[in-house]
Amino acid sequence: MKIPHPTTDRVSPSTAEPGLESLTLDTLQSVLSSRRRRAIIRYVLAAGESVTVHQLVRALSESENDPTFETTFLERCQRVHDSLSQTHLPTLEEYGIVEYEPGTGRVSPAAHLLTLEPYVGRGPIGGDS
Template identity: 40%
Template sequence: MTIHPDRTLPASDRFQLGTDGAIGRRPLPRETIRQVLDSDRRREVVRCALAATDPIAVRTLVGRLADAERDPTVGTTIHRLRQRIHTSLCETHLPLLEKHDIVRYDEMRSLVAPAANCAAFESLLEFDSLERPISARLE
């Protein structure tokens, strides 16, 4: 009989310990990979998750995205931009990434960490420049 101590811990502790849930993991379909890579915000979340050694605060992700997206010529304040980014991350992007086991999103603690399928994106996100079409990277 095999004992899996991480399964006896509460879900909040498993999140913190970094278990990746790789048991029974199946490869992601190409359409899912394209869907994830189709959004600048999702790509950046995956990049951050891959680079992090600890869970990342959603607030940190919002700040990073706001800095990248801010356009001083547009009349939107940084506060309003951060609000829009936070809403889109929490309501759209993070749930989608979590659904496909790419990141783990702890809504109560507002933390994001890589999940079992996150590593599948490492070679696809090596390029800082998005000049190379996504479809070419998937071939």
């Protein structure tokens, strides 16, 4: 499955994989506009297998250390966890990029994860600008 070309508004139903019929370029840009979502995609790509939400939270919290804010690592982890579980992971799951199981705390590669590799790479979480 190829990413929609900028001149195309929607994925062609004849070439679309299940669940991608309504994926517009705007949606793709919205999904990839979040630094945290790109970091999640890179992390799961690099792992090549299921990871825990805890692993994602720890890696993101460590990469987001900002000395200008006086927060503890635990506070940062809690904010990242809330953001991932309430917003970012459900969004990525909605578009078939990851499978998110809140009950078990597992995040697994889904059908469209590899499609995004050219856009986010497989580097470390903090490798984003």
